[in-house]
Amino acid sequence: MQTIDYSDFQRIELRVGTIERCEIFEKAKKPSFKLWINLGELGIKKSSAQITQxxxxxxxxxxxxxxxxxxxxxxxxxxxxxxxxxGVNNEEGHVVLMSVDKPVPNGNRLY
Structure with missing residues (x-):
């Protein structure tokens, strides 16, 4: 595993958001959902996620x-x-989402 400096980690904007809308992404090549995520001050952002399994x-x-x-x-x-x-893979190789164990404000950054 390659090591990085803390400054490299700080460049990655990892933030918590709440999924407000989810639809099946019918035009995706692999089974996916369309997600609309509330990221607080960043607004609502869209994401495609292969988490249908x-x-x-x-x-x-x-x-x-x-x-x-x-x-x-x-x-x-x-x-x-x-x-x-x-997310991370479970035992079957399917993606399980990374989340927080208690509610936090949308848009808060991971440090």
Missing amino acids: VYHPKDLIGRQVLCVCNFPPKQIADFMSEVLVT
Whole structure:
């Protein structure tokens, strides 16, 4: 594993947001959802997430997630993904979202 300086970590804008809307992303090549995430002062940002094996759209509304907010936007089919929702693989190799264990204000940064 390559080590980095703390200043490298500080360059990554990892922020908490609340999923306010979720739809099945029918035009995506791989099964995905379209997410609209409230990131506080940053506003509502969109993301595409390949998490359909673990989650249902109605279960995601109101969930707080950890997002990388300073990657450039990425066009995925007809949808512009503005943030990256973070997650880790479970035993089956499906993505499980990273979240907080207690509610925090939207837009708060991970340090």
